[in-house]
Amino acid sequence: MNGRTKSLATRLFLSATAWVVLILVITGVVLSTVYKRSTERAFDRRLNFYLRTLIAEAAQPDDPNDKSDKSERSVQSLGEPLFELPLSGWYWRMARTDGDKPEVRASRSLWDASLPKLEDQGVELDQSGVRLGYVTGPENQNLRMVERPVDLGTEGKYLASVAGDATEIYEETWAFNTYLAGTFAALSVGLLLTTIFQVRFGLAPLKRISSSLAAIRSGQAERLEGEFPEEIAPLARETNALLDANRAIVERSRTHVGNLAHAIKTPLSVIVNEAGINRGDPFAAKVLEQTDIMRDQVAHHLERARIAARVTTIGTVTEVAPVIEALARTMEKIHRDRDILIDSEIHAGAKFRGERQDFEEMAGNLVDNACKWAGQQVRVEVMVERSAANAPDPVLRIIVDDDGPGLSPTERTQVARRGQRLDETKPGSGLGLSIVTDLAQLYGGSLTLGAAPIGGLRAELVLPGV
Template identity: 60%
Template sequence: MILPRTPGSLAFRLFLSAVVVTALILLVVGVVLSSLYRDGAERAFDRRLDVYLKTIVGGLATGDMPDTGELPEPQGLTDPLFLFPFSGWYWQMSRLDGPEPASRRSRSLPEGGLPSLEALGVVERPGGVREGYAPGPEKQMLRLVERTLDLGQDGRYRITVAGDASEIEDEITNFNLALVGTFGVLGLAFLLTVLFQVRFGLRPLVRIREALSAVRSGKAERLEGEYPEEVAPLVAEVNALIDANKEIVDRARTHVGNLAHALKTPLSVLLNEAGNRDDPLAVRVRDQATLMRDQVGHHLERARMAARVSVVVSVCDVIPIVTGLSRTMEKIHRTRDLSIEVEVVGEDIRFRGERHDLEEMIGNLIDNACKWAAGRVFVRVAMEPRGASDRAYFRVVIDDDGPGLSPGKRAEVRRRGRRLDESKPGSGLGLSIVHELASLYGGRFDMNTAPLGGLRTELVLPAA
């Protein structure tokens, strides 16, 4: 199952991108819708105020002015909100000319009256109407509609109608809450949809990863199965790469075999000819031919190693190889009465590589320990604790109770062909081959002092 687990995963990046994009889209759309709804709510509120304004203007324009100079009471304003003090709904008429400007206001409006939008700098709209917000009595926020009326000889008047702006804000707040709730549900549904798409859309990549793991572990030779057309070319290219690597290995093995056959025959002839004579030239030819044979064997083996580990490797069990080699070495050195102990920590330890290479590495190390041991060899096999990487490793430790090696001599025997004691059989290539093979497989080979008093060799190799 694909879930956004770690910041470095593709699923996490896709899910995070979807969250960011969704949040931005919903934020922009929400702001636009809220702004449009505010404009609509203000227009609806202004139309209501405009009805009251036209009622007052109509009554003032058609009515007779009292001889007392007072402004007439508007007719048709039956809304009781204009009667209750501080109700938030007010009207006001003011005469702008004349020796003693008169004014009249609703019963709900206290002393002081309403502010002038013209004085506040509000621009007049077509039709001579101004609309805007202004503070009212008791610091109420009011929505005002104001118009200046010129009746000629009857004078100039300013008529203002105001309503409580909290009604607009309440409507907008309720709309915004509903909008947030709706967008929250939509956003959650969208993110669940994206999560579903990420999970099932990236499933072919998980199948490819599992198939590659099977190929690398030796359980399969190619990527098998049906894949979507988007990733099918990738699968085809990977299979082509696997086939090309196998072909390269086959060609390399063929060339190595041909070279080995071409070189071994002349060297065997030289050794046979030199072996029948005891003169100094024959001895020198025999020694150099033997060295050449060992060196050729070493380099051919190294070429075979590089060819094997450069491609997808197989898998083999470690425990049977270690126990089998230990029994074989006991038989080879039975005249020395050696004791070889094997300790295994854990089960099902498998080497990610060629069985022949593992046998050569462990066989060389056990054989070397048996040559130098006084009477006891100890072999321990265990899995390594997993580190930061996902790769698993196992460790093979071989101790002997022989004379051991100083740090300087340990570095010297790593060089191919170096033998510290000519009395012991061998070409001096064993530890060098172990070191090179371990490096090719991405492992390591170390030498230290053993608790038994002799040499400890440690081999760390990749596990399956």
């Protein structure tokens, strides 16, 4: 899986993870809130039951034969032992709100302490005529209280209050939240594992396409092969159609270039033949001279058009070592009378991403130029290196050195121009280095001239590798 596919997989995973976590957090908060409210409602129903029981006991008429205190009877009738246990967290109180003399009845659990009033805290009566809320009780206990004003007729008006320990609500809510968190944590792990599985296998077809395209670029394949899911199949079909169209365009370009070359060379040959009849005539000599220049220029530009068409071909790869070795043998034979020695050092497995004949054209021009000017030695070094840390493909660097007279910086700039020759005694048209420069630029490379360590000229060619 390449970097871009990994990036897509990472983005999908992070996006899915974020959504899963967000949904689970929102769901957890909602469930926790609903459970807490449900627990409070259950607790409130219990408090309201005790409140109604307390009011019912207080509203009973006094029995003349019953000498016990009415508050004692009320405590006994509520049926909750915690109301008798001092400071238990469960309390009730009946406080008279009319008359000059205050009267308060309270549970034994309240002991000598008192209960705050929800009315004093600004809590309004609800539709059922009661007040509900949290208060701080004796010894800073957190209490849930229900409070209701009642009119007992002849006995007066009272404010009845019942409070219970709210720790029960908090403990139940905490236990529920703990179980809920554990459940959601396990669910999150399961969902994330499922997401990883889906992302990995869901992107597998894209990984296959990526690998197939890499094989096409490296020259190991010509088309995307294999079955793809129906969502990816149109992409594979369009890619194959694009490759076929690209090859067709290249073939048509080659045919047109060949036809144009044939159409131009024939009139030029006629002109040369006619001018050659009168070679002694200055006009004829000038025609022949200009015709030779035209031939070179036409050949140069036709070659550029032909190469430009070939460069658009995807998947062409050339082995470097066989080309360099064949050039070295050929040049040594051509310059046998001068005893030129060509040393070559080639990186194992070096490959050029392009046509073989283009590489032969570039390397051949450089080696031939070095042999023309060398004294006795020419050195060719081929290296494969990365242009940048994140570069997808390596760079092919070909260095050709000779031990000839070399060139000054000004002369190096001059010889790189098309048709420029510094020494007319040497064979050639002056287009060699210009052709190399143009070819290298078409492939996204470059040619640099400098001073060679062995004394002559250094030509450094940079091309795309594999």
